[in-house]
Amino acid sequence: MLNLSSLSAGYDGGTVLHGLDLEIPEGSVHAVVGHNGAGKTTLIHSVSGLVPTSSGQVVLAGADVTRLPAHRRARSGVGLVPQGRRVFPGLTVQEHLMLAFGRRTRRERATAQWTPENVKALLPRLAERAGHRGRQLSGGEQQMLAIARALLGQPRLLLLDEPTEGLAPLIVQDIANLIRTLPDRGLTILVAAPRPAFAAEVAERVTILVAGRIADEFSAKELHDQPDLAAEAMGHATGERLAS
Amino acid sequence: MTAVSSPTTIPSTATNTMIEVSALTKAFSGGTLAVGGLDLTFEAGGRHAVIGPNGAGKTTLLNLISGELPPTSGRIRYNGRDVTRITRATRSRLGIARTFQQPTVWSTLSVADNIALAAWPHSDVRGKWRRRRYRRLSEACESYLETAGITALADRPAGALAHGERRMLDIGMALAADPRVLLLDEPAAGLTDQGVERLLEAMRALPREVTVVVVEHDFAFVSAIADTVTVLQDGTLLATGTPAEIAADAAVRAAYLGEAAAAASEFGSDLDVDDSDFDTDFGSVPGSDTGTAKEAV
Amino acid sequence: MSTPTSSATSNTSPASSPASTDAATPAATASGIPAVLASRRVRIGVPSAALAVLLLIAPSTFDGYGISLLSKALALGVLAVSVSVLAGFAGLPTMGQAAPFLVGAYTAGVLGTHGHTIGAVQLLCGTLTGAGFAAATGLVAVRTRGVAFLMTTLALGELTVTAAGEWRSLTGGTDGLYGIPPIQPLPGLATLSSDRDVYWFVLISTVVIVAIAWRVLRSPVGKLLLASRDHEARLRSAGHPVTRYQWIAYTAAGALAGFGGVLMCTVNAYVSPDDGSFSNSALVLLAVVLGGATSPLGALLGAGLIVATRDWLAGPFPGHGPLLLGLMFIVAVYALPEGVAGIRFRTPAGTRFRMPKRRGDPA
Numbered sequence: 001m002l003n004l005s006s007l008s009a010g011y012d013g014g015t016v017l018h019g020l021d022l023e024i025p026e027g028s029v030h031a032v033v034g035h036n037g038a039g040k041t042t043l044i045h046s047v048s049g050l051v052p053t054s055s056g057q058v059v060l061a062g063a064d065v066t067r068l069p070a071h072r073r074a075r076s077g078v079g080l081v082p083q084g085r086r087v088f089p090g091l092t093v094q095e096h097l098m099l100a101f102g103r104r105t106r107r108e109r110a111t112a113q114w115t116p117e118n119v120k121a122l123l124p125r126l127a128e129r130a131g132h133r134g135r136q137l138s139g140g141e142q143q144m145l146a147i148a149r150a151l152l153g154q155p156r157l158l159l160l161d162e163p164t165e166g167l168a169p170l171i172v173q174d175i176a177n178l179i180r181t182l183p184d185r186g187l188t189i190l191v192a193a194p195r196p197a198f199a200a201e202v203a204e205r206v207t208i209l210v211a212g213r214i215a216d217e218f219s220a221k222e223l224h225d226q227p228d229l230a231a232e233a234m235g236h237a238t239g240e241r242l243a244s
Numbered sequence: 245m246t247a248v249s250s251p252t253t254i255p256s257t258a259t260n261t262m263i264e265v266s267a268l269t270k271a272f273s274g275g276t277l278a279v280g281g282l283d284l285t286f287e288a289g290g291r292h293a294v295i296g297p298n299g300a301g302k303t304t305l306l307n308l309i310s311g312e313l314p315p316t317s318g319r320i321r322y323n324g325r326d327v328t329r330i331t332r333a334t335r336s337r338l339g340i341a342r343t344f345q346q347p348t349v350w351s352t353l354s355v356a357d358n359i360a361l362a363a364w365p366h367s368d369v370r371g372k373w374r375r376r377r378y379r380r381l382s383e384a385c386e387s388y389l390e391t392a393g394i395t396a397l398a399d400r401p402a403g404a405l406a407h408g409e410r411r412m413l414d415i416g417m418a419l420a421a422d423p424r425v426l427l428l429d430e431p432a433a434g435l436t437d438q439g440v441e442r443l444l445e446a447m448r449a450l451p452r453e454v455t456v457v458v459v460e461h462d463f464a465f466v467s468a469i470a471d472t473v474t475v476l477q478d479g480t481l482l483a484t485g486t487p488a489e490i491a492a493d494a495a496v497r498a499a500y501l502g503e504a505a506a507a508a509s510e511f512g513s514d515l516d517v518d519d520s521d522f523d524t525d526f527g528s529v530p531g532s533d534t535g536t537a538k539e540a541v
Numbered sequence: 542m543s544t545p546t547s548s549a550t551s552n553t554s555p556a557s558s559p560a561s562t563d564a565a566t567p568a569a570t571a572s573g574i575p576a577v578l579a580s581r582r583v584r585i586g587v588p589s590a591a592l593a594v595l596l597l598i599a600p601s602t603f604d605g606y607g608i609s610l611l612s613k614a615l616a617l618g619v620l621a622v623s624v625s626v627l628a629g630f631a632g633l634p635t636m637g638q639a640a641p642f643l644v645g646a647y648t649a650g651v652l653g654t655h656g657h658t659i660g661a662v663q664l665l666c667g668t669l670t671g672a673g674f675a676a677a678t679g680l681v682a683v684r685t686r687g688v689a690f691l692m693t694t695l696a697l698g699e700l701t702v703t704a705a706g707e708w709r710s711l712t713g714g715t716d717g718l719y720g721i722p723p724i725q726p727l728p729g730l731a732t733l734s735s736d737r738d739v740y741w742f743v744l745i746s747t748v749v750i751v752a753i754a755w756r757v758l759r760s761p762v763g764k765l766l767l768a769s770r771d772h773e774a775r776l777r778s779a780g781h782p783v784t785r786y787q788w789i790a791y792t793a794a795g796a797l798a799g800f801g802g803v804l805m806c807t808v809n810a811y812v813s814p815d816d817g818s819f820s821n822s823a824l825v826l827l828a829v830v831l832g833g834a835t836s837p838l839g840a841l842l843g844a845g846l847i848v849a850t851r852d853w854l855a856g857p858f859p860g861h862g863p864l865l866l867g868l869m870f871i872v873a874v875y876a877l878p879e880g881v882a883g884i885r886f887r888t889p890a891g892t893r894f895r896m897p898k899r900r901g902d903p904a
Binding site (some may be wrong): 310311323331332333334336337348349350351352353361362364365366372374375378398414417421491 | 761763767771777780781
Binding site (some may be wrong): 033034035036037041077083084137138140141151162166167168170172173194196218234 | 272276295345346408430433434436437439461463499501
C-alpha cells in the first residue's frame with residue numbers, strides 16, 4: 001500500500017528525514033517508534049503531504065504521489081489523525097462528523113464505507129456524546145473523535161500520530177483494540193508512538209527511527225520476546241536533538 | 245469506594261499541609277460538574293500523584309489550584325493561607341508553578357528567553373528590564389535548560405520546537421520559577437521510556453521541600469515517584485493511598501487502570517533503577533552529531 | 542519595496558530562519574536568492590541606507606511642497622511607530638492613536654500661541670501630555686482585548702476629536718488653531734523660517750525618538766511585550782503583572798504619539814481636530830501592516846509610502862487618493878507575503894505561531 005524510497009524531507013533550512021526506505025503492505029498495521037525529534041511526526045506528515053519531500057518518492061498503492069499536495073492525497077485515500085487531536089472546541093461531535101462527511105457528493109455519500117452512523121456504532125462513547133462540544137470532551141473522547149473524523153474521509157491508509165498521548169490506561173487499551181480491528185475493514189495503518197511496548201501491541205511490524213534514519217525494524221513477536229531490542233536500537237538517547 | 249488509611253486523610257490540623265482544598269466545586273456552563281465538593285490535602289514535601297479517567301477533573305483541579313480557573317464554590321488553602329480569591333499571577337509569585345497538558349510557550353521568543361521570562365518574577369535581581377541584568381538572569385537559567393535537556397535549542401524560537409521538545413521547555417519554565425509547589429500536568433505524555441527515566445531523574449533531583457502534585461496516566465511512572473496517589477472519577481474522590489494500595493484497589497482497576505497496567509506495577513516498576521546507572525551530566529550529548537544543523541519532528 | 546525588517550524582527554520571523562541565526566547562512570535560501578542578499582545585515586542595512594540617503598539629499602532635490610510633505614510623513618511616521626508598539630509588540634491593534642497625537646499637537650499649538658516657542662520645550666510638553674492622556678484613558682482601554690480594544694480606542698479617538706471641537710476657548714474649536722508662530726529648536730538657535738529648516742528639525746527629532754524607542758523595544762522590555770502578545774495567559778501564570786505591562790506600553794505609545802503630534806503642528810503651523818481623525822488612526826495602522834508589525838523602521842517606511850501615495854502620486858489624480866491607497870495596500874500585501882511580518886491578532890487562546898505555507902505543522 002505504501003512505499004517510501006530514499007525519502008528525505010524537512011522544513012526550510014533543515015533536513016529531518018534522511019533517505020528512508022519503508023514498505024507497508026496493504027491491510028497491515030505498521031508502527032514507527034523513536035524519541036522526540038527523531039522524525040516520527042515528520043514522517044507522518046511527509047506521507048500526508050503536509051511536509052514537502054526534498055528527495056525520494058512516496059508511492060501510494062502503486063501511484064507516485066510525491067508531488068501531490070496534501071488535499072489531493074487525502075482524496076486519494078490518505079487519512080490523518082494528527083498529534084494533539086485538533087478537535088474544534090466550539091463544534092459538537094455531530095457537527096464534526098457532518099463536517100468531515102458532508103463535503104462529498106450525494107453519490108459518494110451513498111456508497112461510502114464510513115458514514116456518521118456506522119462510525120458512531122464503532123465508537124459508542126462518541127455516540128453518547130453526540131451533542132457535546134469539542135471542549136467538553138475528555139482527552140480519550142477527543143481522540144476517538146479525531147479518529148472518527150479521519151475515517152469519514154474514506155481512507156485506505158490511516159496515519160495516526162501518537163494517538164494515545166495523555167490517555168488513561170483503560171482508554172489506551174480501547175484505542176489499541178480499535179486500531180487492531182481496522183485492517184478488517186480494509187485499512188492499512190501507520191502509527192507513530194514513543195513507546196515500543198504499545199507499538200508491539202498494535203502493529204505487526206515496528207520500525208525504529210533514530211535521528212531521521214531507520215535504525216532497525218522488528219516484528220511484534222520479536223519485540224514481545226525480547227523487549228530490550230527496541231531500547232538498544234534507540235540507544236541511550238544518542239542522536240536525538242535533546243541533550244542526553 | 246475503598247477506605248484506605250494514608251497521611252492524606254488525617255485532618256489538616258497538621259502544620260505540614262501545603263495545599264488543602266475544601267468543598268471545592270467547579271461547574272461549567274451547561275451544568276457539567278467538572279469537580280464536585282472535593283476535599284483533599286497535599287502534604288508539604290511530598291510527591292503526590294492524581295490519577296483517574298479522562299474527564300475526571302484532574303486538570304480542572306490543577307487549574308483551580310494554580311488559579312487559571314475560579315471555583316464555583318469552595319476554598320483553596322496554600323500553606324495555610326486562603327488563596328481562593330487571589331489571581332494566578334500572584335499565586336505564581338507566592339511559589340506555585342505548573343506545566344500544562346498542551347504546553348504553551350511564547351513562540352516568537354527564543355527558548356532561552358522563555359526560561360528567563362519564566363524565572364523573572366521569582367528572581368531577586370533588580371532591574372531585569374535592563375540588558376545587563378537580564379543577561380545575568382539568563383545565565384543563571386542555563387541550568388534549567390540542561391535539566392530539561394534542551395540546551396542545544398536555546399537560541400531556537402520556541403514556536404519552532406517539536407511537540408515533545410515544547411513539553412520539556414514547559415517543564416523547564418516551571419522549574420525556573422524555583423517553586424515551593426510544582427503542579428505537573430501529564431509530564432510523561434509522549435515521552436519514550438528513556439525520556440521518562442530522565443524525567444524521573446529531574447524530579448528526584450528536586451529539593452525535598454518542594455511539594456509536587458503530578459497528574460499522570462503512566463502508572464509505572466506514578467509508582468516510581470509518588471508517595472501518595474489520589475484517584476478522581478467524575479469530579480469526586482474515588483480512592484487515595486500509596487501506589488501499591490491503589491494498584492490493588494478493585495474499583496480503581498475497573499474504572500481506570502485496567503488489568504495490564506495494574507499488573508505491571510505489581511511486579512515492581514522497571515523504572516526504580518539505581519541513580520548511578522545514569523550519567524546525570526545533562527550537558528553532554530554523546531554521539532549527537534548527525535551532521536545536520538537542524539532537526540525537528 | 543524591499544522588506545524593511547529591523548533586527549527586532551529576527552526573533553519574530555523565523556520564516557526566514559537561515560538568516561535569523563547568526564551562524565553561517567546556507568549557500569542559497571529556499572527561494573533561490575543568494576544567501577548573502579538574504580542575510581540580516583543586508584535586509585536591514587540596504588533599506589536603511591537607501592532611506593538615509595533619500596532623507597539627506599531631499600532638501601536639495603525636492604521643492605518646498607515636497608519637503609513639507611516629507612516632514613509630514615516623518616511626523617506621521619512617529620505616530621506609526623507608536624502604533625507598532627501597541628499593535629505589533631503588545632498585540633493590541635488600535636484604532637485610536639491619533640488621539641494622543643492630537644493632544645500633543647494641541648499642546649504645541651497652545652504653547653506656541655501663548656509665546657512659548659522653544660521647540661525642545663514643546664516636544665517635551667507634548668510628550669508628557671500625550672503620555673498623561675494615554676495613562677488616563679489606558680485605565681479603561683487596557684481592560685479590553687481584541688475587537689473590544691479596537692472599538693474602545695476608536696471611541697476614545699472620536700471622543701477626543703469631538704472634545705477638541707467643543708472646547709473653543711482652548712482649541713479654537715473646529716476651526717482649529719492657526720497662525721502658530723514658528724519655533725526655535727533650542728534657546729539661542731535661529732527660528733525655523735523655511736520649509737527646509739523645519740524639515741531638518743523634524744528629521745533630527747524623529748531620528749532621536751525612534752532610536753530611543755527602538756532601543757527600548759530591543760531590550761528585555763520588548764520581550765515582555767512580545768510574550769504578552771504570544772500568550773498572555775501563560776505570562777500571567779508565570780507571575781507577571783501583564784495588565785500593568787500593557788498599561789505602561791499604552792502610556793509609552795501615547796507619549797510617542799504626542800511627540801509626533803508636536804512635530805505635525807510644527808510642520809503645518811496649524812492644528813485642528815482633523816489631525817486626530819479616525820482616518821489618521823486607520824492610515825497609520827495600515828502603515829504598520831505594510832511595513833512590518835514589529836519594525837519601527839518599517840513603520841516609518843509605511844507612513845512614507847502612504848503619504849507619498851495619498852498626497853504625491855494623487856497629484857495627477859485629484860480626489861482619488863483613497864483609491865490609490867487601497868490599491869497600494871492590496872498590491873503590497875499580495876506582493877510581499879513573506880516580507881510583511883504581519884500583525885498577529887490575539888485570539889482567546891493566545892496567538893498561534895505562524896509559519897510560511899510550505900512548512901508542515903509540527904505543533
